[in-house]
Amino acid sequence: MSRSRQQVVRMLALVPYLQGNDGIPVNEVAAEFGVSPKVIRDDLRLLMYTGTGEYAGELIDFDLTALERDGIVHIRDAEFMDRPLRISAREGVALIVALRTLRASASGLELTVIDSALAKLESAVGDTASPAVDVLVDEVDPAIHGTIVEALTGRKRLALTYATVSRDEQTDRDVDPRRLFTEQGKLYLEAWCLKAEDLRFFRLDRIVSAEVLAIDAEEHDAAQRDLSDGIFTVGEQTPFVVVDLHPRAHWLTEYYQVDLVSQGDDGVWRAKIYGADWSWLRRLVLRNAGSVSVIEPAALREQVVDDARLALKAYDDHVVYEES
CATH class of the missing domain: 1.10.287 (Helix Hairpins)
Structure with missing residues (x-):
């Protein structure tokens, strides 16, 4: 279980516990919940912003003077927690x-x-609640999804085979899973990657295989990140190609690291596509020949043309023509 989830569970249990043990020393509360007194103090300060509204009587309150001076916890204004919740x-x-x-x-x-x-x-x-609201998330392999949930629940390490699209390769790595979340219709696993020795995001539809290992997942001192801090980041030295994307290639803007430059009335989009290296960018263009046109750099455009000519020549050399 992640630290944030542990904190939520602990705080949900703290309120009824303190209501039944008003005036208890903070050290005893810490011992009961198996954490340090500092953690309990931080939880209490956060709980003071919790309630059904924003005014007195609607927010949980504590006697901060008693807490700081005497180390005693007195909970106040938490009676509303017993009332049925009314929502609009x-x-x-x-x-x-x-x-x-x-x-x-x-x-x-x-x-x-x-x-x-x-x-x-x-x-x-x-x-x-009309019209009905649907949340659409891309489907993933249920076996892989179930394996990851099992590892998260049991706090076990995972062995993954992952398809890294920006490098057009598959890699094997062991990870300590932290959480599952959705972003823009995609399902992601946030985990500590032992290979990279850092936090990484793994899209579930790109996980080729997953296995729960008989090793407990370790806690790593790393703050939760936004998805923008993920696997593939664009920097000043990141290779990119400027291309025209015809309608059949518009899907590339949703699957790869792309900056959309313009959208023409004829349905052709101009975009920058980033990659880990030039060879991967060249292969991506060739795989989508006829739907993607290279604008720059000129060297890559010429290389793509030469590769296409060689492929056509090899094809022609193996064609057997029948006399009519």
Whole structure:
């Protein structure tokens, strides 16, 4: 379980525990939850921003003077936690969308819990949630998805075979999984890669195989990152090719690292496509011959033309013509 998830679970348990043990020393709370007193103090400060509103009586409060001076925890204004939660139709729809998005990255027992919550929310919101909201996430291999969830649940290390698109290759690596999440309709695994010795993002539809290892996943001192800090980053020295993409090649803008330059009325898009090296960019253009035209650099354009001519010549040399 990731640190953030551990904190959420701990904080959910903290409120009822402190309601039943008001005036307890912070050291005893820390011992009960198996963390340091500093962690509990940080949790309490965060809980002070939690509640059903933004005014007094709607937010959990603590006696900070007693906490800082005497190390004693007095909880205040948490009675609303026992009252049924009332939400507006707009809030209900927002929760439904969030749960449907969460459902896309869940499996096993998680699905049962999410579906139960969804059924209750959809029943409560009723016809006000119209039109229906659908969350679309690309399908992935259910076996691979289940294996990753198993590793996350059991806090085990994973052995992955991953297709690195920017280098047109497959690599084997061991990772310590941290979380699953969705971004722009894609399902990702955030994990500590032992090969790179750093955090990496792995798109599930590019994972060729996954195996749970009999090794406990380790905790690594690395802050959670945005997807923009992922596997392939563009820098000043990153090779790129400027191309014209005909309609049949528009899909490249969604699958690769691309900057869209312009969109013509004739359906041709001009774009920069980035790659790990020039040979990969050349192969990408050749694989999409007829739909992708190289504009610059001129050297790559000439190389692509030469490669295409050689391929056609080799094909012609092996054609057997029949006399009519």
